[in-house]
Amino acid sequence: LMCASAEATIREGKPCKRIVLHYHDIIFNGTNKENATSAISANATALGKFKFGQLVIFDDPLTEDQNLLSPPVARAQGLYFYDMKSTYNAWFSCTLIFNSTQHTGTINMMGADMMDSETRDLSVVGGTGDFFMTRGIATFTTDTFQGAAYFRLKMDIKLYECY
Amino acid sequence: LMCASAEATIREGKPCKRIVLHYHDIIFNGTNKENATSAISANATALGKFKFGQLVIFDDPLTEDQNLLSPPVARAQGLYFYDMKSTYNAWFSCTLIFNSTQHTGTINMMGADMMDSETRDLSVVGGTGDFFMTRGIATFTTDTFQGAAYFRLKMDIKLYECY
Amino acid sequence: LMCASAEATIREGKPCKRIVLHYHDIIFNGTNKENATSAISANATALGKFKFGQLVIFDDPLTEDQNLLSPPVARAQGLYFYDMKSTYNAWFSCTLIFNSTQHTGTINMMGADMMDSETRDLSVVGGTGDFFMTRGIATFTTDTFQGAAYFRLKMDIKLYECY
Numbered sequence: 001l002m003c004a005s006a007e008a009t010i011r012e013g014k015p016c017k018r019i020v021l022h023y024h025d026i027i028f029n030g031t032n033k034e035n036a037t038s039a040i041s042a043n044a045t046a047l048g049k050f051k052f053g054q055l056v057i058f059d060d061p062l063t064e065d066q067n068l069l070s071p072p073v074a075r076a077q078g079l080y081f082y083d084m085k086s087t088y089n090a091w092f093s094c095t096l097i098f099n100s101t102q103h104t105g106t107i108n109m110m111g112a113d114m115m116d117s118e119t120r121d122l123s124v125v126g127g128t129g130d131f132f133m134t135r136g137i138a139t140f141t142t143d144t145f146q147g148a149a150y151f152r153l154k155m156d157i158k159l160y161e162c163y
Numbered sequence: 164l165m166c167a168s169a170e171a172t173i174r175e176g177k178p179c180k181r182i183v184l185h186y187h188d189i190i191f192n193g194t195n196k197e198n199a200t201s202a203i204s205a206n207a208t209a210l211g212k213f214k215f216g217q218l219v220i221f222d223d224p225l226t227e228d229q230n231l232l233s234p235p236v237a238r239a240q241g242l243y244f245y246d247m248k249s250t251y252n253a254w255f256s257c258t259l260i261f262n263s264t265q266h267t268g269t270i271n272m273m274g275a276d277m278m279d280s281e282t283r284d285l286s287v288v289g290g291t292g293d294f295f296m297t298r299g300i301a302t303f304t305t306d307t308f309q310g311a312a313y314f315r316l317k318m319d320i321k322l323y324e325c326y
Numbered sequence: 327l328m329c330a331s332a333e334a335t336i337r338e339g340k341p342c343k344r345i346v347l348h349y350h351d352i353i354f355n356g357t358n359k360e361n362a363t364s365a366i367s368a369n370a371t372a373l374g375k376f377k378f379g380q381l382v383i384f385d386d387p388l389t390e391d392q393n394l395l396s397p398p399v400a401r402a403q404g405l406y407f408y409d410m411k412s413t414y415n416a417w418f419s420c421t422l423i424f425n426s427t428q429h430t431g432t433i434n435m436m437g438a439d440m441m442d443s444e445t446r447d448l449s450v451v452g453g454t455g456d457f458f459m460t461r462g463i464a465t466f467t468t469d470t471f472q473g474a475a476y477f478r479l480k481m482d483i484k485l486y487e488c489y
Binding site: 204208209210211215216218244245246248252254256273275277284285288300323324 | 354356359362365366367368381383384385403404405419420421423431432434436451452453454455458459
């Protein structure tokens, strides 16, 4: 039998906690050091025309509304890479870091970012601090995409396991 | 106390769901664009003779039998890299993407792929859709290995947490 | 309702298992093949002066005390990369591999390694073998840091879900 002595709630229909954030990624192009929040760590390969194999490492601000200039409420640190030869498609793994009066702690997530889908679900696989041991789903929506310079994602984080 | 209101089953001896798939990886060599399913994103280093540091990004078909030409029932998107100087040994992190009449959703996994062992266990750390919040073990077996051109793994996925 | 039939214990205050290990990372510099345990797979970018984008792949020994020469009780295989432009800061994902009389199996973890913090918590997201399906927190502390040549971390692994 499973014995559980921490407070946890698992409820598929209704998350025990829900946080909606906007993720802003400004790719370093060699001249935008001040503004850039991510950089290409490994270049795209010649397999197709959709950056297959390009690996990007980021330290991106997360805001409550869509405005890039709003004060960040958290940061996302991690990586994504492009992984299809027929379309733009990515894979993410990152940590959301909260250090505010509202939340302290981290949320760890990973999964496929199928950019052709209007929404796509990734897995929240763990957390620390206020998010101790949490699990759930992060639903990504592309807010906007400006070529290779900037994109913004909506991350709708639904936690179903809370302690 | 842990309070759980979604339907979940955890049973070590007997998985709540089991899926056996074969993973086919055809590495891009510069001339096989049509067939290639993966590409080297970062080259091997000079540390040893076993590709230490080589990073491969893939979008690989998964079939129910061992035949590369069988219709894929899912795809695996993610990365692996070689990480030992004394033997071929890898580390995987990927998402299995199902989009068929049988299953819709994703399974996220990660872990060491100790290629010298006949079988090795990785962790299923989350899922979405039909595999909402799942956890379990993915047992890898090398079906075949044809130099740097192609290899096939059997993935025996045992889910012990199902909602 | 969640139904659980494997033996598991979740207890926030008191881990069901605790393991303290020291992680030794000796970076390959081109001439130290014998001793090196990690290698730079992708070089740092020009974004800042803190190795932003540098990706390191490792197969590092884990010892019970701080002594690099003590017999390893496990190995850590995985990756880390630097991801801030204003300070040294990293992100980790790896597998601890145990194969001794004491423990057999693996522990998978990931998370932000905020090197400016005296301690930082990462997520244990799964395990295999003796650590079947485990979850918890890995608290990192920097024991020592010798430029680009060597660093040592204390990993205080607290498992709150044990089967």
